Amino acid sequence: MPDDIPIPTDTPYRWGEWQTGSIMQYKLHVNGRDHTVDVDDDTPLLWVLRDEIELKGTKFGCGAGLCGACTVHIDGAPVRSCTTPISNIGSAAVTTIEGIGDTPIGARLQKAWLDVDVVQCGYCQGGQIMSAAALLTRNHAPSDDDIDSAMNGNICRCGTYARIRQAIKQAARTDLGSAATKKRT
Amino acid sequence: MLRERQLSNSSNRSAKMQMLAASAPLRASRRNFLKAGVAAGGGLLLSCALPGLAKAAAMGPTEGTSAVLNAFVRIAPDNVVTIMAKNPEIGQGVKTMLPMLIAEELDVDWAQVRTEQALLNPTLYGRQHAGGSTSTPQNWDPLRRIGAAGRQMLVTAAARRWNVPESECETASGQVRHTPTGRTVSYGTLASDAATLPVPDLKKVRLKDPKDYKIIGHSIPGVDSSKVVRGEPLFGIDTVAPGMLYAVFQKCPVFGGKVVGANLDAIKSLPGVHHAFVVEGTTNLNGLMPGVAIVADSWWRADKARRRLDVKWDEGATGQQSSAGFERQAAELGAKAPAQVLRNDGDVAAALKSAAHMIEAAYSYPFIAHGALEPMNCTAKVQDGRAEIWAPTQNPEPGRALVAKTLGIDEKDIVVHMTRVGGGFGRRLANDYMVEAAWIAKVAGVPVKLVWNRADDIQHDIYRPGGWHFLKGGLDGNGRLVAWQQHFVSFSRNGKFAPSADLSADTFPAGRVANLSYGASLIPLGVPTGPLRAPGDNALAFVFQSFIDEMAHEAGKDPLQFQIDLLGRDEMLPGKGAGFNTARARGVLEKVREVSGWGQRKLPSRTGQGVAVYYSHLGYFAEIVEAAVAENGAVKINQVWAVGDIGSQIINPTAAVNMTQGAILDGFAEALHQQITIENGRVVQANFDTFPLLRMSQAAPIEVHFLKTDNSPTGLGEPPLPAAIPALCNAIFAATGKRIRTLPIDTAVLKA
Numbered sequence: 001m002p003d004d005i006p007i008p009t010d011t012p013y014r015w016g017e018w019q020t021g022s023i024m025q026y027k028l029h030v031n032g033r034d035h036t037v038d039v040d041d042d043t044p045l046l047w048v049l050r051d052e053i054e055l056k057g058t059k060f061g062c063g064a065g066l067c068g069a070c071t072v073h074i075d076g077a078p079v080r081s082c083t084t085p086i087s088n089i090g091s092a093a094v095t096t097i098e099g100i101g102d103t104p105i106g107a108r109l110q111k112a113w114l115d116v117d118v119v120q121c122g123y124c125q126g127g128q129i130m131s132a133a134a135l136l137t138r139n140h141a142p143s144d145d146d147i148d149s150a151m152n153g154n155i156c157r158c159g160t161y162a163r164i165r166q167a168i169k170q171a172a173r174t175d176l177g178s179a180a181t182k183k184r185t
Numbered sequence: 186m187l188r189e190r191q192l193s194n195s196s197n198r199s200a201k202m203q204m205l206a207a208s209a210p211l212r213a214s215r216r217n218f219l220k221a222g223v224a225a226g227g228g229l230l231l232s233c234a235l236p237g238l239a240k241a242a243a244m245g246p247t248e249g250t251s252a253v254l255n256a257f258v259r260i261a262p263d264n265v266v267t268i269m270a271k272n273p274e275i276g277q278g279v280k281t282m283l284p285m286l287i288a289e290e291l292d293v294d295w296a297q298v299r300t301e302q303a304l305l306n307p308t309l310y311g312r313q314h315a316g317g318s319t320s321t322p323q324n325w326d327p328l329r330r331i332g333a334a335g336r337q338m339l340v341t342a343a344a345r346r347w348n349v350p351e352s353e354c355e356t357a358s359g360q361v362r363h364t365p366t367g368r369t370v371s372y373g374t375l376a377s378d379a380a381t382l383p384v385p386d387l388k389k390v391r392l393k394d395p396k397d398y399k400i401i402g403h404s405i406p407g408v409d410s411s412k413v414v415r416g417e418p419l420f421g422i423d424t425v426a427p428g429m430l431y432a433v434f435q436k437c438p439v440f441g442g443k444v445v446g447a448n449l450d451a452i453k454s455l456p457g458v459h460h461a462f463v464v465e466g467t468t469n470l471n472g473l474m475p476g477v478a479i480v481a482d483s484w485w486r487a488d489k490a491r492r493r494l495d496v497k498w499d500e501g502a503t504g505q506q507s508s509a510g511f512e513r514q515a516a517e518l519g520a521k522a523p524a525q526v527l528r529n530d531g532d533v534a535a536a537l538k539s540a541a542h543m544i545e546a547a548y549s550y551p552f553i554a555h556g557a558l559e560p561m562n563c564t565a566k567v568q569d570g571r572a573e574i575w576a577p578t579q580n581p582e583p584g585r586a587l588v589a590k591t592l593g594i595d596e597k598d599i600v601v602h603m604t605r606v607g608g609g610f611g612r613r614l615a616n617d618y619m620v621e622a623a624w625i626a627k628v629a630g631v632p633v634k635l636v637w638n639r640a641d642d643i644q645h646d647i648y649r650p651g652g653w654h655f656l657k658g659g660l661d662g663n664g665r666l667v668a669w670q671q672h673f674v675s676f677s678r679n680g681k682f683a684p685s686a687d688l689s690a691d692t693f694p695a696g697r698v699a700n701l702s703y704g705a706s707l708i709p710l711g712v713p714t715g716p717l718r719a720p721g722d723n724a725l726a727f728v729f730q731s732f733i734d735e736m737a738h739e740a741g742k743d744p745l746q747f748q749i750d751l752l753g754r755d756e757m758l759p760g761k762g763a764g765f766n767t768a769r770a771r772g773v774l775e776k777v778r779e780v781s782g783w784g785q786r787k788l789p790s791r792t793g794q795g796v797a798v799y800y801s802h803l804g805y806f807a808e809i810v811e812a813a814v815a816e817n818g819a820v821k822i823n824q825v826w827a828v829g830d831i832g833s834q835i836i837n838p839t840a841a842v843n844m845t846q847g848a849i850l851d852g853f854a855e856a857l858h859q860q861i862t863i864e865n866g867r868v869v870q871a872n873f874d875t876f877p878l879l880r881m882s883q884a885a886p887i888e889v890h891f892l893k894t895d896n897s898p899t900g901l902g903e904p905p906l907p908a909a910i911p912a913l914c915n916a917i918f919a920a921t922g923k924r925i926r927t928l929p930i931d932t933a934v935l936k937a
Contacts, residue, residue, distance in 0.1 A: 040489070051484060067873055
């Protein structure tokens with residue numbers, strides 16, 4: 001990379017020696033619902049979401065935490081589900097693109113994405129919105145540098161970055177607006 | 186429909202219903218074929234543009250409660266109008282744009298419209314593909330006529346109902362109005378009557394005056410975007426066929442290598458694995474290549490089993506090929522005379538000898554991959570000599586033919602669903618993944634979803650070929666370009682230029698330099714090559730527009746004015762489509778000079794502006810890049826100005842700006858980062874760490890302008906890309922005095 005901004009690939013969930021590759025039963029809490037799945041303990045969360053729970057919005061792009069198409073939230077933190085084994089989730093709450101619209105920030109982002117007409121092919125956009133939601137949750141008025149740092153792990157092959165940036169700012173402004181309204185009332 | 190299919194559970198009954206649902210439109214088309222005689226007269230003129238048009242216009246009369254006005258339009262009693270989108274949606278916006286053309290002339294409000302992806306059926310819809318920025322030029326006229334014909338039929342139905350002359354009726358917002366009395370009736374009420382009427386002569390239907398457009402020229406958001414942002418299943422990889430298993434396919438890392446043997450028994454014993462078998466394959470590099478298929482109850486288990494796979498390969502001759510070897514061969518060939526002459530005007534040798542200034546330069550660029558974010562995948566069901574395929578492909582028709590030929594199935598027994606595509610960029614013009622899925626499904630005897638992993642995707646691409654250009658240019662005493670000699674060292678397959686590795690003899694500045702020669706020498710290649718967004722142009726623009734910039738600086742002239750002077754008088758030069766229109770190229774250059782304030786501002790040290798212009802896939806773009814080069818050589822693009830001339834109409838402005846910005850960023854990614862290296866006949870890079878795509882922090886602001894000219898509208902997927910690369914390289918030269926002649930840009934040579 002020619003610039004100094006790192007690609008955020010950090011995930012607190014690493015593979016360890018404890019994965020045996022053999023089948024286990026797991027209880028998962030996804031978008032407010034409980035699911036029980038029987039899968040190999042080394043199965044990445046991505047494939048459990050896509051092919052066991054039939055939530056197809058979380059996308060497979062690289063399988064190595066490099067592109068961000070598989071971004072979900074685990075207890076609110078953005079995580080690359082393609083490099084997160086199921087055995088490390090425990091009782092944590094998983095939120096996916098299918099569930100993020102139930103949060104005020106997620107709903108605002110989805111609306112902003114449509115208002116700005118961000119989408120080209122759309123394959124990355126679920127992951128983009130998940131990273132953006134995590135950003136706005138901890139930072140209500142992100143600067144351009146904040147957006148670069150938070151979003152640099154999410155590749156958009158079609159190059160819709162200018163509109164992603166615009167949509168994040170629009171969603172952030174909506175937030176300021178509603179916060180201001182709340183204060184007055 | 187697609188969504189229901191994707192979400193449906195795995196019962197045999199629903200599977201049967203799906204096959205029935207999928208085949209219904211095909212039956213309708215045969216019925217229609219008979220009825221098409223009514224419209225045969227009207228269809229003749231248009232048959233070259235859209236072969237199935239007469240049939241498409243004459244479809245009817247009902248499907249469910251909706252009246253079928255023609256193959257593209259259904260109207261329900263509640264006045265909801267469903268318009269079929271004929272071509273694959275790869276992010277270029279055609280699932281929105283093509284129905285806009287019909288809706289405009291049908292004279293309905295966009296709010297009434299639902300769009301639906303058509304099945305593959307070229308008999309009804311004409312050529313159905315996403316390639317070459319052709320969706321607009323091929324469909325602009327025919328689809329508006331389809332809409333206008335539908336409107337005419339609705340007017341006729343209303344006039345008969347009221348027993349009034351048609352000339353007293355007008356339409357707006359999906360209603361017919363009887364002007365003298367003010368009576369109105371909705372299309373939904375009229376549709377079932379209209380569908381039984383003969384189809385008007387398509388060449389004679391009245392089209393709107395563009396000034397009356399209510400949909401064309403207005404920004405319409407993507408029709409699937411609300412599903413995209415909620416993560417609903419849309420893409421090929423999201424397909425669920427009832428009872429399906431998951432497949433991976435391991436091909437020889439050396440292109441064209443064959444399987445000698447594999448530890449299939451060991452693989453079959455692994456958890457979840459249902460099948461493991463050798464696919465003998467063919468020798469078609471874009472078709473079914475040899476490999477080992479693993480079919481399991483989950484994709485993860487299939488891919489995990491592959492890590493235990495031990496295959497003995499016969500690598501074949503391509504195992505001897507490498508990028509380093511190509512480099513050596515190119516240098517040797519470049520030092521000799523070209524093996525073939527492509528063009529020879531005047532006397533180049535004499536003109537170079539007598540030139541006041543002469544420059545010699547060698548340019549080169551690497552192989553690159555497409556890196557579509559949705560990895561290649563396909564879902565297939567093959568049973569009883571029939572196949573049903575869900576394919577994220579840009580080119581379903583040749584895909585179906587490939588499956589038919591390879592599996593020995595009749596094309597008419599193959600149903601192809603075109604899913605939304607998570608990026609095409611030319612990669613999905615080939616259908617290797619489609620025939621692989623079909624073959625594996627046939628052998629396994631169950632529906633399968635084949636999904637490549639990222640290494641498969643990058644190491645088994647159909648690559649943009651690398652190339653080398655050895656150039657000499659001469660200027661006269663007035664700084665005018667009088668000599669141009671170019672020896673292109675490229676690649677061959679079967680003795681001819683390899684796919685997307687050729688050079689047209691018409692390429693500009695041919696026709697504008699009195700003494701000019703283009704020649705070529707070819708290196709035989711075993712690596713598959715093919716179109717990448719703006720094929721040919723994405724590499725050639727870098728070479729031609731950079732070398733013209735070199736000549737401008739050598740002449741001591743303003744590079745933008747030098748380009749305008751080189752274009753010369755307004756005329757059509759031989760070239761793609763109707764030819765290269767020098768006036769349109771000049772127009773975009775003059776406009777970009779104006780909007781960018783070219784040469785008007787003093788720029789900081791190590792900051793520069795570069796300009797380039799290119800005619801690609803019937804569109805003209807001039808672009809100016811302002812770039813700053815840090816002391817350590819890092820390149821930062823501050824600002825881009827782009828001006829495009831793609832004709833008289835920008836059909837969907839919001840999508841047009843988005844597409845232009847994306848194409849330009851695509852060019853920057855190629856220029857700054859991308860390279861595929863071949864060693865021992867195999868690709869070295871395997872993921873986005875070694876084959877980087879552009880990221881948020883690198884995305885420069887891009888100001889987009891369109892110059893509307895009196896030319897038929899054309900497409901936008903490709904035209905903005907080529908100029909971006911030389912404009913960037915020329916800006917780097919203006920900033921540093923260092924000329925970029927090799928891609929990707931080596932920032933080490935740009936250090937202060």
